Amino acid sequence: MPWPDFPTLRAFEEHMELKCRQDPGWCLFIILNKEGLTKEDEANPDKISKVLLGNLAYSNSSTALSSLEIGFIVILPPYQRTHVSSHAIGLLMNCTRHAKRRRAWS
Template sequence: MSAGEFYYEQKILENDLISLVPFDQDIHTSKLVHEVKTHDLLKFIPFPKFESNEEFIKSFWAPVRDAPGECLYAIIDKATARVSGESDAYAGTMALTATSKENAATEIGIMIFPAFQRTHVATNAVGLLLKYTLDPPPAGGLGLRRVEWKCHSENAGSRRAALRMGFEFEGIARWHRAFTLGDSAEELEKRNGTKGELRGRHTAIFAITWDEWDEKRPKVVALMERKH
């Protein structure tokens, strides 16, 4: 994604433990597709179904790559890379989506690969994006007014993570999303009252806003500085 297609420059965000680098189709696609095919990472995430690099690029990456308001980061675990001697440790993805310059608002999304779950990775990835989106421009941020976190209402882990990072629970949007991943048509209809393969999602909505960021920011930074 070029800077001209988004209202800010998509740049590397990093601290001593991780870095968020703009997603590179040639570098990051294969590992992402492998992780999704190997593990049940899409249970609660409305990604288009893909079985190959080509399907991922066509069904997900190509529409996102050039869309204003959308950007995708690869999470690199610098701490693991230092210990293992690897050149990098690709740990998952982080996204800003539905970003609106007019409304000064965005939504973040995160997918951590299983080997890096329950480590410092998620906390630092979310923390870096919160500082970038909510800090004022003189401090190097975008100065947005609202950052949302939306997840499947049944995704208890994601809901706990949102609260831990300082997001406020705002409610459930019923039948908010529909997607065709995972279960059989029979299981979907039994579980969600839908027809065919259309899975319905009740969405839990969380947010942090600019008028509470000054209070919440030190707590986010403290979480990032904890030794895990």
């Protein structure tokens, strides 16, 4: 699934608003390493950006078809080829184990 290059944070936010937040078939998750993160830090964007590992999403979900896809997987370069993606994808698959008949990732 091709994604455009975003020249600004605002352009990214606008795209995500239209693509993910307004589409009930999408649910975006971010992957964080919360080790050492306090409750107060969770509301601080500067602190969050330092513990961000990547993101992934449920996409194209359909109640009528009892199906969904795991997609839009982005793992930041320092965490690629580590346990991060396998664990995050595993958690999302486990959450849907009993809810849907068909799971896929794109």
